[in-house]
Amino acid sequence: MSLLFGCKGQGSGASMPAEIPGAARVDSTAQNLKVGANRTEVYFPLLRDKKVGLVANQTSVIFRKDEGSGEKTSYTHLADSLLSAGINLVRVFAPEHGFRGTADAGEEVKDGVDKRSGLPVISLYGENRKPSRSHLEGLDLVVFDIQDVGVRFYTYIATLQLVMEACAEAGIPVIVLDRPNPNGQYVDGPTMEPHLKSFLGMTPIPLVYGMTIGEYATMVNGEGWLEGGKKADLTVIPLEDYTHEAEYSLPIRPSPNLPNDKAVNLYPSLGLFEGTDINAGRGTEYQFQRYGAPYLNREYFTFSYTPVPNPGAKNPKHKEATCYGEDLSSAPVLRKVSLEWLIRAYKHCDRKDLFFNTSGFSKHAGTDKLQKQIEEGLGEEEIRETWEADLEAFSGIRKKYLLYP
Structure with missing residues (x-):
């Protein structure tokens, strides 16, 4: 090389x-x-x-x-x-x-x-x-x-x-x-x-x-x-x-569904919803800046929106259905992967049997453990602690290949 x-x-x-x-x-x-x-x-x-x-x-x-x-x-x-x-x-x-x-x-x-x-x-x-x-x-x-x-x-x-x-x-x-x-x-x-x-x-x-x-x-x-x-x-x-x-x-x-800086910044966190049955803003103009589903608890989640077909999402999850969730378009800039919204959505989901009802969550997360941790009710900091040894090992590998400070 x-x-x-x-x-x-x-x-x-x-x-x-x-x-x-x-x-x-x-x-x-x-x-x-x-x-x-x-x-x-x-x-x-x-x-x-x-x-x-x-x-x-x-x-x-x-x-x-x-x-x-x-x-x-x-x-x-x-x-x-x-x-x-x-x-x-x-x-x-x-x-x-x-x-x-x-x-x-x-x-x-x-x-x-x-x-x-x-x-x-x-x-x-x-x-x-x-x-x-x-x-x-x-x-x-x-x-x-x-x-x-x-x-x-x-x-x-x-x-x-x-x-x-x-x-x-x-x-x-x-x-x-x-x-x-x-x-x-x-x-x-x-x-x-x-x-x-x-x-x-x-x-x-x-x-x-x-x-x-x-x-x-x-x-x-x-x-x-x-x-x-x-x-x-x-x-x-x-x-x-x-x-x-x-x-x-x-x-x-x-890509079509990363329209601005906010979407790019939130993508590592909200992208995990892609492996669930929760809509992550596809079918709106706020892709990866909101999330929701018809069966998230509407008394807890007061924000709602309706996904419709648009460029980059011809058939979005929950098309034409009212989705309850959160608008994150004004969220602070992140410098970490946040599990806050994933955990909150699961906790306040009225149909937990549908939440992880896809084959893709573990592939998105890269691990079978995260779904189990969320289902068992672990908090974000408890889950993050389980990443530390792997992150430290990767940092040692990464350092060898950095071209920039």
Whole structure:
């Protein structure tokens, strides 16, 4: 594995910014931060005269700064930029939500052709989660550039791992263009138990692991977590002027149901509801900023809302039904995984037989223990104590692969 550091300077992409669904403001409190994709002077030379595959979605962009103010004001999609620069981009690979990021969570993404670029698109969230030999045939290298949010069950890191694994088997180098982790300031939550390995968690890491996607790639490689202990020929293009304490506001929705900073911040905690029968705001404009169900006690929970189909949630839980729960859109910023709302919802649920009536909770949590602890009435601090030894062990592993202070 190699880390490439280049000189400072704004990378250039295509002449016109791509219009990307779900775009938010393009800014950051880390004003001088430069994402890996913008360091074109470092990685473009590695792509010249090569047949390139690209794993990307709507977040895979090169930012452009306003000449006067220096603020990031627009962006171009990486695929469009590579083509404009004369790079021989042969095909693209799409993760969950698709290449342009418009598919629902869990919705199968199909192979096809990208209308904007004309490139063939291979789905990694349909029949295949891992690129096949035929998908990689004729490629000299693969570039991976997707914005992550630092939560184990967010599936982009599973896609990264399977891409690295396929490329290691085929002898094809992988270049990861690093991006900030908006939840990179802390490490917390239960650590995944090996028997619960799935696409919602493939490695024994905590729920929130406090690493950028480039750092995570180096750890997967270094710890021998690829199938058969193989090692990918991995190059990470690091961020510039980034620290794990940096507050980073995502400029583009990383997926349809993470619309803003508050949703991203609450996602590690409210995402646990995804493995229950409780709605976590899907079917509203406040995804992962509220929760509720028709059978949460309406005398205790005075807030209510009604999920309806919308972009990113064509069939939300409890569609068209009045849900009672809590509005968390004004909750304080978290720097930990909170179990407060999960415990409260279960405690004041009138149909406890329905609460965990799905097959996914243990896979989301990464452990069978959490459901049992909640059902037995343990408090949050009691549960958190059971995470401590695993978190300490992981911190020792994590330290070896950190690229940033």
